[in-house]
Amino acid sequence: MATAKGETAEFEVDPGVTLSRTLIPTLPPNYLSRKHLFPLLDNSSPSTTVVIAPAGYGKTSLVAEWALAHRDCVIWLTITESDSLEDMAALFIQATRNILPGFAPWFEGEASVRPVEVVRRWGNELLATGKDYIFVIDNLREHTNRDVDIASRLVEQFPKNIQFVTIRRDTLETVYATFASRGALSVVTANDLQFSDNEIATLAAMHKLDYEDCEIRQSLQGAHGWPAAVSMLVYQISKNKKPVDFEKLVSSQSEPLRALASSVINSLDDQTRSLITSLAVVQEFTHEMAEVILGDDYSYDAINQIALDGNYFTQTGSPEQSFEFSTLVREVLLTELRKDKYKKMRIHSALLAFHENRNEPNLALEHAYLAGDFEKVAGIFPDAARILQATGRGRELIRWSIFAGDNSELGLLKRATVELAGRLANQEYDSVLSMIDQMNFDAQGTVLEGFIKQLTYGSRAYVEMALARFDEFDQSYAIAMANNEGPITFGIEEQIGLLRLAAMKSFILDETESVEALYEQAKALANKSKLPNNHLLLSSMNAMALFQRGDYRRAYEAASVTYSQFTKRGYVGIFGPLDSMFIIARCHLEFARPREAFEVFGQIRNLGEQWQQWAWHFFADGYFARDLVMRGMVTEALDNIKRARERASEIEFSEGLVSIIDLSELFIRFTVKDNERLGALLERAPKLRFVQQIRLAYDERMGKKSVREEVKNLPARTPREKIWKHLADAHEVIDQENLAMKEMKKALDVGAAVGAKETFLRQSREMGTLIMKIAGENPTVYLEDLASSVAERIKSDNNKTSEFSSSLTKRELEVLRHLSTERPISAIAGSLHISHNTMKTHLKNLYRKMEVDGRVNAVEKAKAHFLL
Secondary structure (H helix, E strand, C coil): CCCCCCCCCCCCCCCCCCHHHCCCEEEECCCCHHHHHHHHHCCCEEEEEECCEEEEEHHHHHHHHHCCCHHHHHEEECCCCCHHHHHHHHHHHHHHCCCCCCCCCCCCCCCCHHHHHHHHHHHHHHHCCCEEEEEEECCCCCCCCHHHHHHHHHHHCCCCEEEEEEECCCCHHHHHHHHHHHHEEEEEHHHHCCHHHHHHHHHHHHHHEEEEHHHHHHHHHCCCHHHHHHHHHHHHHHCCCCCCCCHHHHHHCCCHHHHHHHHHCCCCCHHHHHHHHHHECCCCEHHHHHHHHHHHHCCHHHHHHHHCCCCCCCCCCCCCEEEEEEEEHHHHHHHHCCCCCCHHHHHHHHHHHHHHHHHHHHHHHHHHHHHHHCCHHHHHHHHHHHHHCCCCCHHHHHHHEEEEECCHHHHHHHHHHHHHHHHHHHCCCCCHHHHHHHHHHCCCCCCCHHHHHHHHHHHHHHHHCCCCCCCHHHHHHHHCCCCCCCCCCCCCCHHHHHHHHHHHHHHHCCHHHHHHHHHHHHHHHHHCCCCCCCHHHHHHHHHHHHHHHCCCHHHHHHHHHHHHHHHCCCCCCCHCCHHHHHHHHHHHHHHHHHHHHHHHHHHHHHHHHHCHHHHHHHHHHHHHHHHHHHHCHHHHHHHHHHHHHHHHHEEEEECCHHHHHHHHHHHHHHHHHHHHHHHHHHHHHCHHHHHHHHHHHHHHHCCCCCHHHHCCCCCCCHHHHHHHHHHHHHHHCCEEEEEEHHHHCCCHHHHHCCCCCCCHCCCHHHHHHHHHHHHHHCHHHHHHHHHHHHHHHHHHHHHHHHHHHHHHHHHHHHHHHHHHHCCHHHHHHHHCCHHHHHHHHHHHHHHHCCCCHHHHHHHHHHHHHCCC
């Protein structure tokens, strides 16, 4: 991967998030204490303190010294330019755990909750401790406009027991009102941070300088209290034994502090200067990395001594013993290092091998580029790009896209492929679809035409899956997976990724055979490749196949392991673990653990919205409506459906999403026996197994003669199908107890093997009675537990019914039954031989007792409680 002729570009390596960024920075031994400035920071909660000054004013050091004096209650985090909101949320939790071990135990299980929601829960849990805390954000970011939005969204979630301190180089005046709204606001500026004359004298004395010497005093006062400049002048004068004319340096240099830093560095002995210059290739490093960079020149003691002096880099607070450069010093050192490009390239080559051995292709990629090893870049790039895309780092991919090809026609197409992957990772669906059309047009007649068609239609398939546009998905998937005889073809990992996507679609549509076939196809492909991530995608598909078969215990285990691995690797967005999470939730539901199930459904719903995976969002949301109706809350369940339809209408191309919402309403209408609406929904519903089961029950309810024959023809290949077949057969002969018991026993034998429970609990009361009789005859652990749950469910249903039936008079029950006929009120009154006014009185009492506001809700609630 080369740049076009004449182009110059370079990346500096960011080693990523480390524990050191959630710890109070360690102060160097020669740090000049500034305790007299603590009153500027001492404010009670809730309050906000903004520390603003240019580089070199000791902002972080001052706050760190103050924070160390309150160590037990300080939550500290440092954020950088590359941090996303998700990264910040994770930092919030880790920083808090540093002082409250075990804080937010839910976070690992819900690592993908929306960042603002994480901060809200973080704040609530901090408030619940009853203690006051200091929360410090050291902001190393430069894009003020972006930070204004972030600050507004996050600060509003902070609890009242927090004193918030933010350290910045520039102002955030547009959010000062937000800061002030939560309590006292104080702003510490550069004027407050300047060294006083006494501090300058103390610093000079620490380095054995005679501050009474006129030339030395004049030299140091020339820095006008600029802490970094004063510190470097003191160091330089003590080193060279002669004053430095800083005012002259200021007048002759556009960047006097940088010039002074260069002067200090140049005064070092050759060995030390060479050592710190080589290490400056990275912002932060460990001893292990230092040994890789320095080779034979590595010295454990030398690095520790330089860090002890604190003039160039200092040790972080991380237990892994890492070191971090002063930003200004590193900039100077990098300028020097670039003069010897071969030395710099050798160092990057060594770090390339280091990161390759650690299986960090995204970091290895940048070192490969900086080392000029373009052959290695080409080899690493696919795996690195996959990791960046799967972890939602679309911005980094887009940044890399300019290096994917030159300015030729084919080179620009290659760049576009990487940019497309980045925009897809960022869920920029409109941009993705627009790029697809342009790329296919530009690729016409080129050697890349076939590959571009595969790649773009594969990307289109991800968008269509997100929107539940399943018919369009099938077309795009077929084109993407078609054989391409061009010089570049779709990679095996990309194919397996699309197979997983197709399996998700079939899973949502309850197409067991299709999920199984796609899994087998993916396994066959994986045997042809040794790519490391294939097993993770296969594990995801295996969990889907197991659940579709009804092997619930194994499906739960497979999905839990898969979800853990996806979360550990940070996979999000279009590559996130929503399928595995959904299986975990559904298995909890089948194991009759509704609380655990709906916690996960809630996470899926939130993540689906955050990642714009709308198919999963509405699929999970529908289970909340189903749960409401099962608990007799019909009005609330239908309100949930109404809100879902309104939300879907705001999304472009939402027809497929409406079909998913229909499935949940289908369940509700069947439960409350709203046969008219149920019939209309069945007419347009897709031919899913779930829908076919409801259709069978509906046909029986409506008196159709074909039901018995259809029950005989139900499939019985998988455990789930066998359970349903035996239950249907038992229901058919429910009036013949011996025959019904025989079929129920067969169903229970399969259920015991796979862990099914809720399937049996949702059967009719007559079927539940069979289960209890069988458990009494053969009291296994599984049957006793199931029978106990059946008894509880029947008791609960009885209580629900009695709530209303015991309070309603015989005449009110009669009126209620007539309300379901949709006849006019006057006609009902005539049928009951009562006056219109008497009818109105009965209705008023009926609605009051049932706690409803009208006829429709009264009928729905009566059906939900089996009064009709």
